[in-house]
Amino acid sequence: MRGLGWGIVLLGAAGLCSASKVHTNPLNRDPLVRDAFEHFYNLDYPGAVERFERFHAAHPGDPQPTALLLEAVVFQELYRQDLLDTTFYANDGFLTGRHATSEDPKTRDRILALADETVDEAGLRLGKNPNDVDALYSRGWARALKCTYLAMVQRGYGAGFRLATKAKDDGVRVLQLDPDYVDAKLVVGVYEYVVGALPWPFKLLIGFAGVTGSKSRGLEMITDAGNRGVATSVEARTTIALFLRREARYKEAVQVVRKLKSEYPRDYLFSLEEANLRKDAGEGMGAVAAYREILAANAKPDYYYSARMELTYFGLGDALRGQRHYGEAAQSYEEAAGARNVGPELKIRSLVAAGQCHDLNRERQQAVKDYQAAIDNGPNTSRADTARKYLRNAYAGS
Numbered sequence: 001m002r003g004l005g006w007g008i009v010l011l012g013a014a015g016l017c018s019a020s021k022v023h024t025n026p027l028n029r030d031p032l033v034r035d036a037f038e039h040f041y042n043l044d045y046p047g048a049v050e051r052f053e054r055f056h057a058a059h060p061g062d063p064q065p066t067a068l069l070l071e072a073v074v075f076q077e078l079y080r081q082d083l084l085d086t087t088f089y090a091n092d093g094f095l096t097g098r099h100a101t102s103e104d105p106k107t108r109d110r111i112l113a114l115a116d117e118t119v120d121e122a123g124l125r126l127g128k129n130p131n132d133v134d135a136l137y138s139r140g141w142a143r144a145l146k147c148t149y150l151a152m153v154q155r156g157y158g159a160g161f162r163l164a165t166k167a168k169d170d171g172v173r174v175l176q177l178d179p180d181y182v183d184a185k186l187v188v189g190v191y192e193y194v195v196g197a198l199p200w201p202f203k204l205l206i207g208f209a210g211v212t213g214s215k216s217r218g219l220e221m222i223t224d225a226g227n228r229g230v231a232t233s234v235e236a237r238t239t240i241a242l243f244l245r246r247e248a249r250y251k252e253a254v255q256v257v258r259k260l261k262s263e264y265p266r267d268y269l270f271s272l273e274e275a276n277l278r279k280d281a282g283e284g285m286g287a288v289a290a291y292r293e294i295l296a297a298n299a300k301p302d303y304y305y306s307a308r309m310e311l312t313y314f315g316l317g318d319a320l321r322g323q324r325h326y327g328e329a330a331q332s333y334e335e336a337a338g339a340r341n342v343g344p345e346l347k348i349r350s351l352v353a354a355g356q357c358h359d360l361n362r363e364r365q366q367a368v369k370d371y372q373a374a375i376d377n378g379p380n381t382s383r384a385d386t387a388r389k390y391l392r393n394a395y396a397g398s
Contacts, residue, residue: 023180024230025134027064030055036072041234041264044305045076063121063138067145070114074145077107082343083152084269085311086242086276102344103153111149118142133178140170144187164191185221186232186239193218193243219243234260241273250281268307271297272315279319288323291316310339314350321357330357330366337373348378352387359395367394 027033036051052069059065078084081102122139125132147163171187195213219240226236237256244253254277261270275290283290294312297303317332333354337347355370371387378384 021180022182022228022230023133023178024183025064025137027055027059027062028231033068036068040072040075041267042305043079043268043307045072045079048072049076061121061124063118063125063135063142066114066118066121067138067142070111070118070142070145073107073114074111074149077104077111077149078152079306079308080104080341080343081153082308082311082346085308085314085346086245086273108149108153112146115142115146131177133174133181136170136174136177137181137184140167140174140184140187143167143170167191182225182228183230183232186225186229186236189218189221189225189236190239191218192221197243197246234263241277245277245280248280250277253277254281266304268294268298268304272311275312275319276315279315279322282322284319284323287319288316291319308339308341310336310342310346310350313339314346314353317350317353317357321353324360326357326361327363330354330361330363330370333357334370337370344378345381348374348381348383348387351377352383352390355387355390356395359390360397364394 032051032055036048036055039045039047039051049069049072052065052072056065056069075084119139119142122132122135122142125135126139129135143163144167147160147167150163151160167187168191171184171191174181174184175188192213193215196215196218197213222236222240222243225232226240227233229236237260241253241256241260244250244256254274257270257274257277261267261274264270271294275287275294278290279287281287291312294307295309295316298307298309298312313332313336317329317336320326320329320332333350336342337350337354342350351370351374355367355374358364358367358370368391371391374387375384375391
């Protein structure tokens with residue numbers, strides 16, 4: 001998602017599939033890489049990182065193993081911070097608000113170092129052969145991943161936009177040299193879609209003025225990556241689901257996610273996304289049931305490797321609130337806020353939402369307590385400003 005954005009939709013890792021008349025780096029088919037991605041898609045990030053580290057060590061100087069390791073480290077950190085829930089950026093509010101994050105300096109330094117390492121390794125190969133498509137692809141992918149981190153964690157939209165542009169340029173060059181290198185279509189397609197989709201004020205905000213894109217062309221490219229990509233099939237389809245959600249095409253998005261869920265039934269995020277989409281589609285108590293199914297599945301021993309159940313409780317709160325079950329909704333939001341490893345942004349969002357539900361349920365004392373807790377946990381955030389507003393005057397709905 002672009003200077004910003006294109007980083008933001010990178011929800012998952014590279015899927016692995018075979019397809020005729022499609023070119024890819026042979027390393028993408030290595031058994032250790034396949035095994036690492038099996039762990040990745042079960043959200044066993046430590047297991048994925050460990051395997052990619054071994055693969056990286058076995059191929060010194062090659063940018064692709066470095067980019068694969070970078071991807072696993074980036075998404076492990078995003079998941080830790082509850083930033084892989086698409087409700088966070090299914091609209092444009094994430095662009096303008098002041099959000100709370102808990103950046104880990106050691107992880108940040110490792111991510112930036114791996115991104116630089118990939119670019120340097122690719123640069124050495126491109127210095128010998130400017131038409132090395134594998135090196136171009138690896139460099140573009142590393143730039144996209146760094147953009148993801150800068151946009152989602154640091155809110156560095158200006159720097160992210162510059163990286164997204166460079167990543168897109170690498171992808172365009174790959175496709176010029178080898179039109180059958182389908183994986184490169186994801187980077188280019190996301191850039192095209194997001195630049196084409198953003199409203200004019202946000203283009204100005206992020207520096208997109210004078211830059212054009214095409215939503216239809218972007219979706220076409222991403223769809224091809226989803227259908228035929230060797231290293232980007234799953235990610236491309238995840239991206240398509242997000243874009244369909246932003247366009248309120250919920251039924252189409254649900255079908256995409258259900259296919260992904262059938263392939264990875266123990267991927268917690270795919271189950272969560274289906275429930276989120278059903279909620280947004282207005283399925284009412286059907287969405288409530290979907291969230292409760294996730295809670296029930298999580299109660300089974302070892303069903304999900306690593307489920308961030310605070311995301312489920314937050315979604316359940318939204319679904320119950322939509323049905324005017326304000327007391328139960330407030331309880332669900334408070335469960336989300338009280339989760340042991342909840343990220344700071346989700347905690348504050350949950351507390352504000354809980355306060356609003358208490359106000360709607362005429363439970364002013366509990367509402368004030370939640371608003372104050374939201375302020376205490378993020379005094380300089382946009383949501384703290386919202387909480388201060390409702391401390392002065394009770395929330396009455398909107």
